[in-house]
Amino acid sequence: MRFFTVFTSLVFLLNFTGFTQKVQYPQGYFRNPMGIPMELTANFGELRTHHWHMGLDIRTQAKENLPVYAAASGYIAAIGVRPLSFGRFIIIQHPNGLSTLYAHLNDFAPAIEAYVTQKQYEQESWAVELKFTPDQFPVSKGTFIAYSGNTGGSAGPHLHFEIIDTKTDRRLNPLLFGFSLPDEVPPVIKGLALYNRSRSVNGQSPRPVALKKSKEGYTLLAGNTFITDLNQISFALQTFDQVSGSTNPNGVYSATLRVDGETQLAFILDSIDYEQTGYINAHIDYRHKQQGGAYYQHLSALPGEGGVAYHLIKNDGVIRLKDTLAHQIEISVQDANGNESVLQFDIKTNNPWQGLAANPAKLPTKEPTHFTPQTAVKLKKPDFELDFPAMGLYDSLPIYYRRDLFPLLPNAITARHQVNDPSTPVHLDFEVRFKPEKKIAPELKNKVVVQRSFGSVKKTKLATWKGEWISAKFDDFGYFQAFVDTVPPLVNLTGKGDTINVSALSRISFTPTDNFGVIKSFRAELNGQWVRFTNDKGRTWVYRFDERCPYGTHQLQVTVEDLAGNQTTRSWWIKRSPYRPPVKKVIKKKRRK
Template sequence: MLKALFIFFCSAGFLAASAQSPRYPQGYFINPMAIPMELTANFGELRNNHWHMGLDIRTDARENLPVRAAAAGHIAFIGVRPLSFGRFIIIDHPNGLSTLYAHLNDFAPAIEQYVTQQQYEQESWAVELRFTPGQFPVRQGQLIAYSGNTGGSAGPHLHFEIIDTKSSKRLNPLLFGFPLQDRVAPVIRSLVMYDRSRSMSSQRPQQIPLRKTATGYEPVNGKLLRTPLHRLSFAIDAFDQVSGSPNPNGIYAASVSVNGAVISEFKIDSIDYDQTGYINAHIDYTRKQQGGTLYQHLSPLPGEASGIYKKFPGPGFVSLQDTAAHEVVIRVEDTYGNHSFIRFQLQTTAAPTAAPMQSSVKKETQQALYLTPDRPFFFKRSDVELAVPAGAVYDSVPLDYQVDAGPLLPPALTRRHRVNSMEWPLHSDMEVKLKLSQPLAASLHNKLVMQRSWGAVKKVKPAFYKQGWVTASFDDFGHFQVYVDTIAPDVRLAGKGDTIDLSGSRAIVFTPTDNFGVISMFRAELNGRWLRFTNDKARSWVYRFDERCPYGTHRLTVTVRDAVGNETMRHWYIKRGPYQPPVKKKRTTSKRKR
């Protein structure tokens, strides 16, 4: 399923240079940190709904370390946004490549001053700023920012990417010759086998325990693996390490060979942001959703289109046409050429059959009940309509539809409709239309939300009303229900009295709440002028005192809005004086009576 992404635009002069330069120039980029390069995550690691698109460079759990331009060029883009990259910079280089630096705390002083000016001019903390080559040129090694923990970061580090400027594809930075020593081969922890005569939505994969040998890995029960299957594929649980580091990283490439011929291979040397959602076709998504291991498929699914798999003659999976034993070799590699192997013999115990794949049978005989990768899917009932575009699923998926019975509980306006389960992914949005159970006043048509839920996971979107039907789009299966939302969000400032004394604080923090958990707008004004509150982690808004709030008494106004426009405005008088740390109360110990 494809989540929020971004594309930036660069100068035409750099686009022409891309075709003339080597794709992976060695030694062109330097370590963007002034400390030795150590990784906490590498390119292509498995994440929720995406591959990791760069390197996470360790900063020893510290923030505010200098970040340097990895090569000469000019700053082309600066972004400030909640979650995601937080504060980040993109530099275009004259060889047709760009570099990205993310989760930054502060930019270099001149850049920070310009960004702050733009935020106040736009009256928005979140900004997307583009630059011409002459505005902020940089030298290799020049200070551009300070490392941090902003955005979706879970701990201090620098996220670093190398980008093909023309295509916006992210390239594997480990192919550019950075000073990292790696003589450690990937570790393979487990192997599973799938029946490829069936859809992935109806699998019971077979676990194959492995043991380490002097030459690699092999099945615990012996090198001969016997199976009743004729069409089958494998997936692995594997990780890589860099010399001297215990941190488990993602693998770079893997392949399957049968009788010496490669039948399938993937290699993660570049990833397009438009294609990164296909990670959910690359992994055993069902097992992941059940809380299990992240297995990587060695053979592509029918609807997989990430570009990481190489095409070979044949179906891309193992097809056994006789009962002889066949030599199978699975090779797993890292970017430094270290590799590990699984070797075994594979033999089917049943005579070959010409029966078609089960997913194909279902598509032809029960098309109305199955979603398939190659065509759109439509479903209509008296009170529900679904529209799923072609390419939204990776294999044939049966429609599992149910509707709750029983009375409606306000503020619900429809019954709860179940569409499949969260164990099957969607690559693109599904349109859901639900019919209201009774007429609704026109004044409430713009106060409707549709909620998707699965267990404790809930997501709410504004919904569109037309002639008794309510429509919204979602990128996951689940339970769907329509509600009316007329309750405005709440926002409060801690403190007592007509004027709140904040002299003991270094910042003002607001954490608004809403009955459906969505705050679509936050605006603060000090004495009638917009005041910049950061919204780094997406839940709280923070203003750290600066020259825009001098000592004295001021009127602070905060306005918050939810998903459907319900709005709350609050006013406070605040007093600020020289910072006075809060007085710590002395602990008193009570004497026990004897």
């Protein structure tokens, strides 16, 4: 076994001939964290909403509660219990400078589970983030640590597994660590799209280029030469990978664009930084995906991309056709096992590029007209203001602003203001400010919320007062409006009478509702003592009966609070006793005489 104790945090090691050199990681140091053969439902770098997938999703035979084992020796450094996200997870730190993460778990190993439960009751919080010293929970390679599950943001039983550079917190591609995962299937190139790069990609629709596959690789469906009127172009690729024995579409490992044999741009997914994963929205055609289309991955760097996804860049990957000659395009796509697919064709233009045109003199304007990646924007209206940061967008965008003229709703205190729409991705939070149209009583100022909406999608934030103005921060365009929220949330328990018999149940649950859709806190007490309700999927709070609720009659009190601080407290008497299923009456048939 080759073992490297020094690791690089470089994402890409490429030379200028286009040959890909993989980062060297220890081979065989980590074992399969499951006790069954490794099969994947998702790999490292797969495209997700607002992020790249940063680990492996390992199949658990469509079951929960399979044993999960430490992939190498070390100690449990952290445990988390969260709504959505990873759900219940463990991080193990190893002596070689790496850590491993195991997520969407059900119960932890008994000693760990008991410790976590103790801390939850001490903190009176189901959601906890716990740190450990090396002597608390040391593990050996193959130590049982937990049962697999479907907790958090998981949509089906599986184990999410990550390998982390402990010092930098970068996620490393586990497929480069020598796991036994046979793969002789090359990536699939399903589509190619063309973009006009003489202007912003924002607002453009991809121009599809039909492809066909042959024994030699991929080429154009109609001939070998693509003729265009454009002279500044870029490409985007619809592509995915598969492994032997599976039809599941996974993410590709790398792609390289060459023009006339010269590398223009390449990306390779050896590692990803959590702080930079949002740049995936600059890597894909976000608008096309938002409108129900497939993922197209840009083979060019947008002006506000941030230098995360692409390396070996020439002209940002934008191809400028300066003559009417045919130029050879080659796009190669690889998986982590080195399987490769290649697309080749020629391109020519009948409208050669003449160089950058001089920008016409612009008349000064009172208000900014465009968002641009490099410039902060301040939009000021009599009753609405917007502060948009530099590098908040990936490409330029005309500013669209509109103020509704409709009468205010009873609880609204400002008009509804629109800034663009959410088909354009936003990378950094921006601030919106309002001047209320109604006088707000001092005791209601802490009840003001700001809602961003577009269609059925809504996001609500608690307002901050700045003098006589209201402010809040958001990360999507749309409609913005401020309201006073004095309506408490609702919470109910199914049952009749003064005392509810729960003997036939193994658990009780609550799904509180609120007029603005945000439950800030939930607290339950059994006979005056805090009791642990889980909130795994973010909407429903569940208590599974345990030794803290023995047989007998108990008082259960629940307090729910919304974003504006409105509270609802309700109490019930619940009765538990050994459950005896009702005896079915047997009706004897009368004998015929």
